[in-house]
Amino acid sequence: MKKTALILGATGLTGSLVLKQLLKDERYATIKLFSRTKIDGLPNRVKQFIGDLLELEHFKKDFTADEVYCCIGTTAKKTPDKTQYKKIDFGIPVTAAKLAKANGISTFLVVSALGANANSSIFYTKIKGEMEAAVLSEKIEKTHILQPSIIGGDRQENRIGENIGLAVIKCIQPLFFGKLKKYSITEADAIAQTMIVLANSNSTKTIITSNEITNIKNN
Template sequence: MKKTAIILGASGLTGGLLLDLLINDDRYESIKLFSRSKLEGLPSKVTQFIGDLLELKQFKNDFTGDQVFCCIGTTKSKTPDKDLYKKIDHGIPVSAAKLAKANGIETFLVISALGADAKSSVFYNKTKGEMERDVLKQDIKKTFILQPSLIGGDRKESRTLEAIGKDVFIVIQPFFFGKLKKYKSTDPKNMAKAMINLANSTSYSEVVITSDDIKRITINN
């Protein structure tokens, strides 16, 4: 039976790559996008629901399908206000998980970050950790939390500090082996492929998928 996928964050780097893959994947007959603005030039198998994702519950009746892919995330430079930052990085994924649970969706995947820890004193890590904790509280049958290190690739917006960070990572990554492998930067295309592989797999029992496993899952499927 063909599936219906829900994507949040399809306008972002990883979400956009994920959308392209799902469009060309014959296992999916329908893709639902929930976003603030409309994407142009999409095929008929894609339906878009436009509105304020901070009020995601308004879409409850339309939030139906087989799998949810949550690629929502912001940055300090884009969202310096901590309250708004938390509403986006914590509030939207948790609201999506609650809707998925309420509507009987049994597969939920969300992008978090390496170092996520609800008890951390670092705001970013703490926010991601609290998001993971509250998503898991929904007890969705098949939940996967992806924890990439720095995500590679080119984004539409300019992120000077992040670009510098990527350059540094390119230089030092050859020294990442053993326990340090998980700190290697993550290819966004690998991330998108891994999410689809996990969503359609019956063999993965791990809930938290770190960056070193993301590439392995992509290669082995």
């Protein structure tokens, strides 16, 4: 039986690549997108639900699928207000997990970040860690949390500072080996592929770090 996938964040870098790959995957009959803006030119098997994701609970009736791909995330530059930042990076994934649990969705995949730690003194890694703990507390049967390092890929918006950072890391990452290898750039395409591989596997691994993302994608 063909499946239904649900994507949060399909207008972003990683989410758009998940969508692109699922559109080519014959295992999926329906793809649901929940976002603030509509994506034009998609086939009829893509169902779009447009609204404020900070009020995701309003979508409960339509929040049904076999798998949830949560690719939501912001940056300090885009969202400097920490209260709003937490509403996005913590609130949306956790609400999605609650809806998935309530509606009997057994597979939940979410993009977090390397170094996520609920006990961290660093605000941004602390939020990711708290998000992970809250998602896991829902006890969804098959939960996969991906922890990429800095994410590489072609973004629609121009992030000058981030582009410089990526360029620097690309120059020095041949020096990353052993325990340092996990700090290499994680390509968004690899994250998307790994999410789909995990969703269609028997893997029970919950936390997938950056170097593991590349390994799973290549197997």
